[in-house]
Every structure is written in C-alpha cells, then in structure tokens.
Amino acid sequence: PSAPFAPTASTHPLQTPFTTMTYLDLMIEAIAALKDRTGSSKHSIVKYLEDTDGAELLNGAVNRALAKGIADGVLSTAPGHGGSYILTPETRAAFNKKKSAAK
Numbered sequence: 065p066s067a068p069f070a071p072t073a074s075t076h077p078l079q080t081p082f083t084t085m086t087y088l089d090l091m092i093e094a095i096a097a098l099k100d101r102t103g104s105s106k107h108s109i110v111k112y113l114e115d116t117d118g119a120e121l122l123n124g125a126v127n128r129a130l131a132k133g134i135a136d137g138v139l140s141t142a143p144g145h146g147g148s149y150i151l152t153p154e155t156r157a158a159f160n161k162k163k164s165a166a167k
Contacts, residue, residue: 087121087129092138095151096159103141103148106130 085093094109097116104112110121130149133139138155142148151159 087125088133088138090121091126091129091133091149092151092155092159095139095149096156096163100148102145103150105148109149 090113091109094112095104098104098108098112100108106126110126113119113121130139133149134141137152139149140152142150
C-alpha cells in the first residue's frame with residue numbers, strides 16, 4: 065500500500081510562510097508598517113502582506129481577523145474614513161514597545 069497523502073507546503077492551500085502568527089497579528093503588523101495616518105484599507109493590508117511575505121491570504125480569515133480586532137479593542141475604524149483600520153493607541157504603544165525590545 066502507498067503512503068497516505070501528506071500535504072506539502074506547495075500543495076496545501078492553507079500553508080503559509082507565517083504559520084506561527086495569527087491573522088490578527090499579521091493585520092497589526094501590516095497596519096503599523098503602512099503608517100497611514102488616515103488608516104489602512106483591507107485591500108492595502110492584504111496587498112502589503114502578499115508583497116512582503118509572498119503568500120495568499122484567505123479573504124474570510126482576513127475579514128474575521130479584522131472584526132475580532134475591532135471587537136477586542138485592538139483595532140478601530142478610522143473616523144471619517146469608512147473601511148480603513150487603525151491601531152488603537154494602546155495597541156500602537158504595546159507594538160512599539162515589543163518592537164524596540166526585540167532590537
């Protein structure tokens with residue numbers, strides 16, 4: 065008998081280079097890196113992550129991560145810019161602190 069099918073990185077559709085980070089962590093990292101004062105749209109967040117990490121993101125997972133971020137108070141929508149997301153001041157401070165500690 066042949067061995068059971070074992071998905072590899074190239075055949076498994078959910079396999080991405082960033083398997084240790086959650087989608088919400090990826091969204092936070094992208095919004096912080098984009099540094100748009102009026103907020104970052106979902107499209108620009110996904111484009112940034114695909115360009116830098118070279119992986120395709122699942123649309124439903126991105127939507128759930130953004131919704132969870134807003135519900136948890138980690139993200140908020142940019143006032144006056146519907147569909148754009150910004151980090152809350154607490155999240156930005158924690159992200160910058162974690163980033164500087166890693167250096």
